[in-house]
Amino acid sequence: MNLADAMTIKLDYDLPEYPAFEEGYRRAPRRESHLSQADKALAIKNALRYIHPDHHAQMAKEFAQELEEHGRIYGYRFRPAGKLYGKPIEEYKGNCTEAKAFQVMIDNNLDFDIALYPYELVTYGETGQVCQNWMQYRLIKKYLEVMTDEQTLVVMSGHPLGLFHSHKLAPRCIISNGLMVGMYDNQKDFNRAAAIGVANYGQMTAGGWMYIGPQGIVHGTFNTLLNAGRLKLGIPEDGNLAGRLFISAGLGGMSGAQGKAAEIAGAASIIAEVDDSRIETRYTQGWVSHRTADLAEAVKIAQEHQASKQPCAVAYHGNIVDLLEYVYDNNIHVDLLSDQTSCHVPYDGGYCPQGLSFEERTKMLDKDPEGFAKLVDKTLQHHYEMICKLHDKGTYFFDYGNSFLKAVYDTGVKSICKNGENDLDGFVFPSYVEDILGPCLFDFGYGPFRWCCLSRNPEDLDKTDAAAAEYIKAHNRRYQDYDNYVWCRDAKKNKLVVGTQCRILYQDAMGRMNIALKFNEMVRNGEIGPVMLGRDHHDTGGTDSPFRETSNIKDGSNIMAEMATQCYAGNAARGMSLIALHNGGGTGIGKAINGGFGMVLDGSERVDTILRMSMPWDTMVGVSRRNWAGNPNSMSTVAEYNEMYKGQDHITMPYLADDAVIAEALKSIQG
Numbered sequence: 001m002n003l004a005d006a007m008t009i010k011l012d013y014d015l016p017e018y019p020a021f022e023e024g025y026r027r028a029p030r031r032e033s034h035l036s037q038a039d040k041a042l043a044i045k046n047a048l049r050y051i052h053p054d055h056h057a058q059m060a061k062e063f064a065q066e067l068e069e070h071g072r073i074y075g076y077r078f079r080p081a082g083k084l085y086g087k088p089i090e091e092y093k094g095n096c097t098e099a100k101a102f103q104v105m106i107d108n109n110l111d112f113d114i115a116l117y118p119y120e121l122v123t124y125g126e127t128g129q130v131c132q133n134w135m136q137y138r139l140i141k142k143y144l145e146v147m148t149d150e151q152t153l154v155v156m157s158g159h160p161l162g163l164f165h166s167h168k169l170a171p172r173c174i175i176s177n178g179l180m181v182g183m184y185d186n187q188k189d190f191n192r193a194a195a196i197g198v199a200n201y202g203q204m205t206a207g208g209w210m211y212i213g214p215q216g217i218v219h220g221t222f223n224t225l226l227n228a229g230r231l232k233l234g235i236p237e238d239g240n241l242a243g244r245l246f247i248s249a250g251l252g253g254m255s256g257a258q259g260k261a262a263e264i265a266g267a268a269s270i271i272a273e274v275d276d277s278r279i280e281t282r283y284t285q286g287w288v289s290h291r292t293a294d295l296a297e298a299v300k301i302a303q304e305h306q307a308s309k310q311p312c313a314v315a316y317h318g319n320i321v322d323l324l325e326y327v328y329d330n331n332i333h334v335d336l337l338s339d340q341t342s343c344h345v346p347y348d349g350g351y352c353p354q355g356l357s358f359e360e361r362t363k364m365l366d367k368d369p370e371g372f373a374k375l376v377d378k379t380l381q382h383h384y385e386m387i388c389k390l391h392d393k394g395t396y397f398f399d400y401g402n403s404f405l406k407a408v409y410d411t412g413v414k415s416i417c418k419n420g421e422n423d424l425d426g427f428v429f430p431s432y433v434e435d436i437l438g439p440c441l442f443d444f445g446y447g448p449f450r451w452c453c454l455s456r457n458p459e460d461l462d463k464t465d466a467a468a469a470e471y472i473k474a475h476n477r478r479y480q481d482y483d484n485y486v487w488c489r490d491a492k493k494n495k496l497v498v499g500t501q502c503r504i505l506y507q508d509a510m511g512r513m514n515i516a517l518k519f520n521e522m523v524r525n526g527e528i529g530p531v532m533l534g535r536d537h538h539d540t541g542g543t544d545s546p547f548r549e550t551s552n553i554k555d556g557s558n559i560m561a562e563m564a565t566q567c568y569a570g571n572a573a574r575g576m577s578l579i580a581l582h583n584g585g586g587t588g589i590g591k592a593i594n595g596g597f598g599m600v601l602d603g604s605e606r607v608d609t610i611l612r613m614s615m616p617w618d619t620m621v622g623v624s625r626r627n628w629a630g631n632p633n634s635m636s637t638v639a640e641y642n643e644m645y646k647g648q649d650h651i652t653m654p655y656l657a658d659d660a661v662i663a664e665a666l667k668s669i670q671g
């Protein structure tokens with residue numbers, strides 16, 4: 001059989017020129033692999049499956065070299081030369097709007113201004129990749145260039161399995177990332193699978209192609225900080241965090257939003273970051289207002305802003321633990337404290353030990369990974385100790401969904417567990433979902449709805465911002481709606497766009513559906529170009545993650561991964577354009593199952609039909625689950641929904657038992 005003839009969609013016969021690496025862009029550290037000789041052979045053999053046999057001898061050596069140097073085969077030769085970015089949709093080839101839209105989003109995820117390690121296809125979260133290698137990138141594009149609106153592309157951990165016929169109301173692309181059979185569902189086996197080229201870590205929106213730059217998280221962080229202030233510091237509903245100090249760590253892909261969000265919420269903030277290049281990025285983007293490597297200066301700037309009730313975002317170039325020691329020793333009161341280092345992968349470079357510069361960290365990670373892991377453990381334990389000391393002085397600390405508390409627990413600190421033994425009942429400090437985002441937002445269905453104006457025209461974004469603000473103003477029911485109105489009204493002023501013209505809005509089920517329908521109508525009327533809707537996986541319904549998204553589900557079901565799976569299946573059944581299901585999310589392999597979607601608005605009636613079916617489902621599956629767990633705000637939202645959709649949808653509600661009745665029943669069976 002002549003395989004090259006048996007395929008019409010394949011990489012070009014001629015090998016592309018080896019591209020030059022432009023200076024000044026961050027490169028991923030060497031990844032852990034520990035492959036046997038047999039596994040190394042398998043990794044090279046697997047990568048060669050994309051390559052015509054005439055080039056195998058040459059490429060086998062090139063791949064072997066990459067594996068040795070980087071711990072992974074990225075197929076650098078196949079990266080298109082120069083800058084990648086999400087171009088206006090009409091500049092892409094394709095037979096349907098969805099296929100062109102996906103190409104915009106993929107390239108946006110790999111934009112030099114956006115991606116954390118653009119040459120290694122890492123969008124954010126230290127290891128979150130669009131796909132595993134550049135051969136897959138090229139092949140996915142080839143498929144998208146020919147796909148029609150009656151076909152579906154299947155992508156498994158970055159590998160385009162193929163194009164299959166379906167129908168106009170079916171998803172155009174179905175993605176899964178890193179889903180592993182239970183007994184292998186751990187970091188070590190995942191690392192091996194990734195190194196031999198069969199597993200991709202999609203993080204949340206990286207592998208689901210819906211990342212929209214750090215603004216994706218700004219709104220969530222803003223909501224978290226503001227509501228933490230309301231709940232824990234007594235800030236009135238119409239007040240902000242003026243005069244308050246927020247401290248955290250990380251100015252990377254997502255964590256880079258912290259300073260900006262704190263500024264929008266009115267706070268003075270200091271964010272520690274060990275990598276100066278990331279500070280440079282955030283500073284030039286205007287996402288931090290000051291930068292210094294001097295602890296006293298960082299604190300002085302923040303205190304001056306607190307005194308004048310002006311917001312600021314100070315990037316401190318150094319380790320977070322040094323900063324915490326300084327504020328503790330100098331008796332500086334910290335109102336809100338968190339951390340957003342990449343603790344979901346602390347031993348792979350996500351967390352920098354105290355005493356090492358960023359460059360030393362990268363070297364040690366390569367030369368002495370075991371020694372590095374020991375230093376990580378030591379710093380994590382000391383970091384936790386400093387948090388406890390500050391907490392005793394009145395600081396409110398929350399885990400910001402980066403597995404920080406779990407990482408400390410994994411170093412052997414049992415006292416961090418609520419039950420003093422294991423992590424089944426959670427940790428002594430709350431996760432931000434348990435305390436804040438869950439009850440204030442997720443339980444009502446407010447979650448990270450986002451949209452991308454595929455024309456790349458800022459005027460389209462202005463028009464959609466105005467349409468969303470108008471809808472919210474007309475449906476103002478509670479402070480969350482008012483916050484959203486202010487968010488949309490001021491969005492342009494806050495200069496949140498990096499890359500394509502996108503926006504994020506923590507909206508509830510009905511709001512998401514109605515705003516989506518409005519946008520589709522605007523596309524239909526020619527007021528704006530096509531739009532791609534999506535959401536972060538950090539949401540009410542799409543993610544099962546016991547230490548994060550589902551940490552405020554207290555009926556014991558937070559160890560189950562059925563909601564994310566049902567959400568994904570339901571979105572497929574209702575015809576979302578793109579659906580994705582991943583392992584690990586923002587918390588690490590085996591710790592979450594998370595899914596998301598992309599929905600292309602082309603102005604058609606077909607899209608209206610899909611929006612009416614799928615948008616309420618995507619959110620209400622999460623509200624239903626939270627209602628079944630007895631969360632009061634979800635129960636009231638479900639009661640309203642049952643009334644609104646009478647005869648069409650119906651959600652089961654729980655009869656809540658009185659604890660005294662249960663205690664009595666237990667007494668009756670005690671001997």
Ligand SMILES: NC(=O)c1ccc[n+]([C@@H]2O[C@H](COP(=O)([O-])OP(=O)(O)OC[C@H]3O[C@@H](n4cnc5c(N)ncnc54)[C@H](O)[C@@H]3O)[C@@H](O)[C@H]2O)c1
Nearest residue numbers: 125126250252253254255273274320342351352401402586
């Ligand atoms: N809560 C949420 O909504 C949410 C959303 C997205 C991501 N996350 C989680 O937040 C974490 C960070 O995500 P990201 O995309 O910003 O990752 P990232 O790796 O791009 O950024 C983390 C940053 O922390 C810095 N850092 C590491 N150790 C440090 C230390 N000891 N002191 C100071 N700086 C240090 C790194 O240099 C890096 O720039 C991840 O675990 C991610 O899963 C949470």
